[in-house]
Amino acid sequence: MFEKILFATTASPTCDDAAKVAFNLSLKYESEKLYVFHALGVPTRGFSPFVKDVRTGETEQGDPDYIQWVKEEMKNTYAKLIDTVENCELETTVGVPHTEILRMARKKDVELIVMGAHTRQEDIGATRYRSVAGMTMQKVAKAARCPVLIISRPCTTCFKLFSHIIFGTDFSKASDSAFLFAYKAAKDVGARLYLFHSCDISSLQAGKVPGQAEIEEKIKEARRKMEQKYVSKMGDFDNYEIEIWEGIPYVEILKFAREKQADLIVMAHHTREIDPDEAELGSTVEQVVLRSACPVASVNHPDKVASP
Amino acid sequence: MNNITLMRDGSIVQNGETVESVLLMFLGFKVDLEKGYTLRSWFQMLGKYSLLASLNAFLPTSIEQYLACPANGCCFDGFDHLEFNKTVEMIGFPGNPRLEIYNSFHGIKSHKTFALKSVRMENILDMSVRLGKLKHVVFGDKVDIFEFDTVFSLFEFIDGIAWELSFHGSPKQCEIGR
Numbered sequence: 311m312f313e314k315i316l317f318a319t320t321a322s323p324t325c326d327d328a329a330k331v332a333f334n335l336s337l338k339y340e341s342e343k344l345y346v347f348h349a350l351g352v353p354t355r356g357f358s359p360f361v362k363d364v365r366t367g368e369t370e371q372g373d374p375d376y377i378q379w380v381k382e383e384m385k386n387t388y389a390k391l392i393d394t395v396e397n398c399e400l401e402t403t404v405g406v407p408h409t410e411i412l413r414m415a416r417k418k419d420v421e422l423i424v425m426g427a428h429t430r431q432e433d434i435g436a437t438r439y440r441s442v443a444g445m446t447m448q449k450v451a452k453a454a455r456c457p458v459l460i461i462s463r464p465c466t467t468c469f470k471l472f473s474h475i476i477f478g479t480d481f482s483k484a485s486d487s488a489f490l491f492a493y494k495a496a497k498d499v500g501a502r503l504y505l506f507h508s509c510d511i512s513s514l515q516a517g518k519v520p521g522q523a524e525i526e527e528k529i530k531e532a533r534r535k536m537e538q539k540y541v542s543k544m545g546d547f548d549n550y551e552i553e554i555w556e557g558i559p560y561v562e563i564l565k566f567a568r569e570k571q572a573d574l575i576v577m578a579h580h581t582r583e584i585d586p587d588e589a590e591l592g593s594t595v596e597q598v599v600l601r602s603a604c605p606v607a608s609v610n611h612p613d614k615v616a617s618p
Numbered sequence: 619m620n621n622i623t624l625m626r627d628g629s630i631v632q633n634g635e636t637v638e639s640v641l642l643m644f645l646g647f648k649v650d651l652e653k654g655y656t657l658r659s660w661f662q663m664l665g666k667y668s669l670l671a672s673l674n675a676f677l678p679t680s681i682e683q684y685l686a687c688p689a690n691g692c693c694f695d696g697f698d699h700l701e702f703n704k705t706v707e708m709i710g711f712p713g714n715p716r717l718e719i720y721n722s723f724h725g726i727k728s729h730k731t732f733a734l735k736s737v738r739m740e741n742i743l744d745m746s747v748r749l750g751k752l753k754h755v756v757f758g759d760k761v762d763i764f765e766f767d768t769v770f771s772l773f774e775f776i777d778g779i780a781w782e783l784s785f786h787g788s789p790k791q792c793e794i795g796r
Contacts, residue, residue: 463735463736464736558675561675561676561679564676564679565679568679600785601784601785
């Protein structure tokens with residue numbers, strides 16, 4: 311399922327949990343290649359030999375020696391994990407992180423990008439007012455042609471033993487791609503697939519709270535769409551459940567994931583029918599990534615998930 | 619003046635008298651905690667003054683978790699106590715220079731702070747809660763942090779803890795796929 315995996319790292323402890331998942335995936339799926347990739351800095355100007363470190367803001371001389379030194383550091387950091395897989399390649403480059411990650415993913419034609427939610431260790435209180443999930447993650451998730459697996463907490467189960475996969479949908483076009491990934495993953499590992507939708511009845515929406523009849527109508531409509539859009543595509547796969555709740559979507563999906571002890575949440579990267587070029591990471595996904603105890607896969611393109 | 623005391627049983631006292639129904643004007647009042655105040659007291663307060671539970675979208679979920687916990691003995695020796703802090707942080711990079719002010723709620727063990735998100739609710743509910751200091755972080759220097767005495771409003775105290783608890787929850791165990 312994952313022949314080529316790209317693990318995008320800041321080469322700092324914030325990516326340790328993501329590193330474990332990436333190496334574990336590579337090991338279990340006997341992937342052809344695991345690329346461990348780090349964009350170390352941005353040139354101070356044009357073709358300047360100096361680079362500004364993306365995390366510290368310090369200026370370094372980005373010559374081959376420095377790049378070699380960074381690679382050595384990466385090798386030392388992941389030494390134990392590197393020993394567990396056969397085909398690991400360390401890559402590093404100078405450039406804007408999200409652009410370089412996307413470039414690398416395209417160049418190597420990877421099937422999955424694994425990354426942490428943050429560029430640096432954040433205090434939970436502080437995340438509230440910052441660009442919540444790291445900007446790099448946000449931009450990669452928005453533009454990637456393959457699924458992006460975002461890890462923000464230690465993962466207690468390895469991918470192959472996942473038993474509960476939740477697919478959160480808003481019935482958008484991007485959600486169709488997310489469904490394909492969730493379905494394939496559930497089928498592959500023998501997990502139960504929960505097709506989940508939350509009817510947004512938050513009173514925050516212009517202060518209007520719909521009546522009970524209207525909510526019930528919405529739930530009925532959502533169930534019909536689930537059957538039509540997703541169940542019809544699953545053939546004889548019967549290890550699934552449809553759940554439709556009402557409330558604030560990100561609150562409900564997190565509540566549901568906790569209740570089911572979910573191992574993976576799969577969502578489209580943006581939650582409205584808008585031009586993908588203009589889409590920001592949907593606030594629902596952002597909130598879910600931040601708080602989810604399990605990994606979150608953001609899928610917004612059918613390229614790497616459409617094949618059977 | 620403009621002080622309220624949060625009691626161990628969850629009630630709110632102003633000028634020696636228990637507040638019967640919480641008024642929004644108390645949200646800006648400075649809070650003091652009765653000795654022995656615990657996280658359970660905080661939830662009991664939300665139970666007594668239900669209006670406060672609508673301050674955060676995740677509070678109903680946290681309250682559900684709280685109600686499912688044992689009635690006592692919810693402690694563990696990983697922390698000495700829980701502490702509510704305020705941080706003022708000057709940030710120079712990345713992005714434009716800016717100053718951010720936020721609250722945080724941590725576990726404290728031997729003067730070191732630990733995140734609560736991976737600790738289960740039934741392990742911290744009966745741990746004492748203390749009001750900490752204001753920390754001033756200058757340009758990411760987390761070693762030389764200035765600390766000052768400060769005050770916390772009732773709103774900060776509820777909202778800050780609710781925000782932190784909304785990150786709570788880690789799977790108890792993993793199940794083997796069929």
